[in-house]
Amino acid sequence: MNLDELYQEVILDHYKRPRGAGLREPYEGESHQVNPTCGDEITLRVHVEGDKVADVSYDNVGCSISKASASVMYELVNGATVDDALAKLAEFTELMNSKGQSEGDEESLEDAVAFAGVSKYPMRVKCALLGWKAFQDALIRAEASSGRTNA
Amino acid sequence: MEAASKLDVEAIRADFPILQRRIGDKPLAYLDSAATSQKPVQVVEAMRRFTDHSNANISRSVHTLGAEATEAYEGARAKVAAFIGAPSPDEVVFTKNSTESINLMAYAFQNAAFDPAADPRFKLGPGDEVVVTEMEHHANLIPWQQLCLRTGATLKWIGITDDGRLDLESLDEVITERCKVVSFVHVANLLGTVNPTSPITRRAREVGALVGLDASQSVPHLPVDVTELGVDFIAFTGHKMLGPTGIGVLWAKADLLAAMPPFLTGGSMIKTVTMERTTFADAPAKFEAGTPPIAEAVGLAAAVDYLDKLGMANVRAYEKELAGYMLERLETVEGLEIIGPRVPIGRSATVSFTFEGVHPHDVGQILDAEGIAVRVGHHCAKPTCERFGVNATTRASGYLYNTHEEIDRLVEALGQVRKVFG
Numbered sequence: 013m014n015l016d017e018l019y020q021e022v023i024l025d026h027y028k029r030p031r032g033a034g035l036r037e038p039y040e041g042e043s044h045q046v047n048p049t050c051g052d053e054i055t056l057r058v059h060v061e062g063d064k065v066a067d068v069s070y071d072n073v074g075c076s077i078s079k080a081s082a083s084v085m086y087e088l089v090n091g092a093t094v095d096d097a098l099a100k101l102a103e104f105t106e107l108m109n110s111k112g113q114s115e116g117d118e119e120s121l122e123d124a125v126a127f128a129g130v131s132k133y134p135m136r137v138k139c140a141l142l143g144w145k146a147f148q149d150a151l152i153r154a155e156a157s158s159g160r161t162n163a
Numbered sequence: 164m165e166a167a168s169k170l171d172v173e174a175i176r177a178d179f180p181i182l183q184r185r186i187g188d189k190p191l192a193y194l195d196s197a198a199t200s201q202k203p204v205q206v207v208e209a210m211r212r213f214t215d216h217s218n219a220n221i222s223r224s225v226h227t228l229g230a231e232a233t234e235a236y237e238g239a240r241a242k243v244a245a246f247i248g249a250p251s252p253d254e255v256v257f258t259k260n261s262t263e264s265i266n267l268m269a270y271a272f273q274n275a276a277f278d279p280a281a282d283p284r285f286k287l288g289p290g291d292e293v294v295v296t297e298m299e300h301h302a303n304l305i306p307w308q309q310l311c312l313r314t315g316a317t318l319k320w321i322g323i324t325d326d327g328r329l330d331l332e333s334l335d336e337v338i339t340e341r342c343k344v345v346s347f348v349h350v351a352n353l354l355g356t357v358n359p360t361s362p363i364t365r366r367a368r369e370v371g372a373l374v375g376l377d378a379s380q381s382v383p384h385l386p387v388d389v390t391e392l393g394v395d396f397i398a399f400t401g402h403k404m405l406g407p408t409g410i411g412v413l414w415a416k417a418d419l420l421a422a423m424p425p426f427l428t429g430g431s432m433i434k435t436v437t438m439e440r441t442t443f444a445d446a447p448a449k450f451e452a453g454t455p456p457i458a459e460a461v462g463l464a465a466a467v468d469y470l471d472k473l474g475m476a477n478v479r480a481y482e483k484e485l486a487g488y489m490l491e492r493l494e495t496v497e498g499l500e501i502i503g504p505r506v507p508i509g510r511s512a513t514v515s516f517t518f519e520g521v522h523p524h525d526v527g528q529i530l531d532a533e534g535i536a537v538r539v540g541h542h543c544a545k546p547t548c549e550r551f552g553v554n555a556t557t558r559a560s561g562y563l564y565n566t567h568e569e570i571d572r573l574v575e576a577l578g579q580v581r582k583v584f585g
């Protein structure tokens with residue numbers, strides 16, 4: 013097994029210096045997700061302004077893959093339009109389900125292509141998707157409560 | 164060391180083909196036997212011989228194969244009974260695993276709640292109490308917890324000290340006159356603690372409660388004699404004791420089994436049946452509805468033979484020494500913190516630890532790259548994790564086929580973890 017492929021510099025960097033970490037207000041949707049097999053957890057909030065993801069904030073415990081993935085996701089979706097963010101979600105999910113057959117499009121996924129290697133490790137794919145799952149869920153909740161803010 | 168030398172580990176290893184495997188270009192060091200043990204050729208061959216030669220359903224046919232299969236299955240029961248010192252093979256119920264065995268017990272209480280004529284020992288309601296410990300595998304927690312939620316009884320538990328031992332000081336407070344059943348783990352799967360049984364059984368007797376053991380991690384590793392232990396029931400599972408998956412055991416005293424309502428119902432567990440009602444067979448058949456795991460029982464019997472031949476006292480002595488070595492070596496790793504007892508007394512060769520803030524998933528991944536198989540996560544003991552303020556641990560667990568060299572490799576590989584994440 014090639015560990016370098018899994019633990020790429022980019023991933024370790026995001027793990028050690030997570031971007032956008034911490035829970036912030038205001039937000040309209042909040043999601044709590046757990047990975048029942050390993051106990052990893054994330055609480056994630058989404059603040060939507062108009063058609064834009066105005067802030068994504070989160071607090072998580074977990075392995076390097078799940079923490080780095082949340083950090084990379086923050087960079088990708090924060091400030092993007094909701095539609096673009098959902099497109100990234102779909103693209104990243106597809107990459108994770110590629111079983112090592114895809115390299116990912118660096119143009120659109122940026123640092124997240126570093127996770128291509130993770131897709132070969134079925135036990136770790138869930139780690140990489142945990143934050144994204146929380147984002148998707150928080151977004152749904154934000155839309156459900158649209159107009160109202162919890163701040 | 165004298166006792167340890169009674170196991171010829173090299174010869175034992177030769178019986179386990181999987182131990183020759185390589186993971187990438189590294190030899191496998193299998194340190195995850197607490198999750199499931201590996202199986203010697205003797206077990207696989209016994210199952211194969213049975214399947215190739217005698218396979219048939221049991222207790223249903225007069226043909227030769229049917230008779231052979233029945234004999235093999237009942238022979239396995241007798242072998243298991245002898246292995247745990249049970250007074251009679253009829254006290255051994257075959258199940259799917261420990262989890263089912265414990266559910267079978269818990270459902271005896273739940274089903275008794277609907278039966279006005281049920282034995283009072285199984286009557287549970289508001290005001291009654293059920294006691295477990297804080298170091299249970301979920302298998303010996305959730306069935307009792309749910310039973311209490313459904314019957315209105317109260318679940319109580321014995322806590323854990325900072326050293327990873329049961330807090331026996333609190334015993335008299337936790338186990339009171341209201342207690343109907345105490346079910347506790349014999350050897351804890353996350354902490355590696357070997358619990359003393361007599362203070363708990365004594366207290367349970369004092370208050371007239373039934374008492375049972377989750378013996379999933381003890382029967383594979385140390386001599387277990389149910390008569391000596393003085394408990395009412397124990398549960399264990401084939402796949403952790405060199406046997407196949409798909410078979411577990413519930414042992415319970417004959418008079419309890421006689422009083423317990425069945426858990427699963429259907430074929431093979433009846434005396435007579437009409438469209439309106441059914442009378443049940445005597446135990447153990449009463450608790451073995453449907454076609455049981457026959458080939459698996461044959462495999463389990465072969466595993467019992469294997470362990471018997473080595474001698475459980477020898478296995479225990481070897482693993483005690485191995486546990487000492489694991490603790491001693493792991494303690495030298497900077498940044499590593501053992502969760503559970505730190506001395507090899509009242510302890511199994513299962514050692515959980517945290518490491519320098521590196522998540523166990525990452526530790527496990529890097530160890531895997533070195534060919535070392537450990538388990539990472541909460542080990543189905545979330546409350547225990549919570550007690551020690553951790554989300555997950557890395558757990559190395561040894562068995563009769565593990566060597567000092569494998570422990571050395573584990574310790575060395577932890578250095579690699581530091582290199583990647585340091």
Ligand SMILES: Cc1ncc(COP(=O)(O)O)c(C=O)c1O
Pocket residue numbers: 197198260261262263300302303348350351352377379380400411543
């Ligand atoms: C202490 C303990 N109890 C119960 C179980 C459950 O065993 P099984 O999954 O075979 O039912 C295990 C194994 O994971 C265990 O370690």
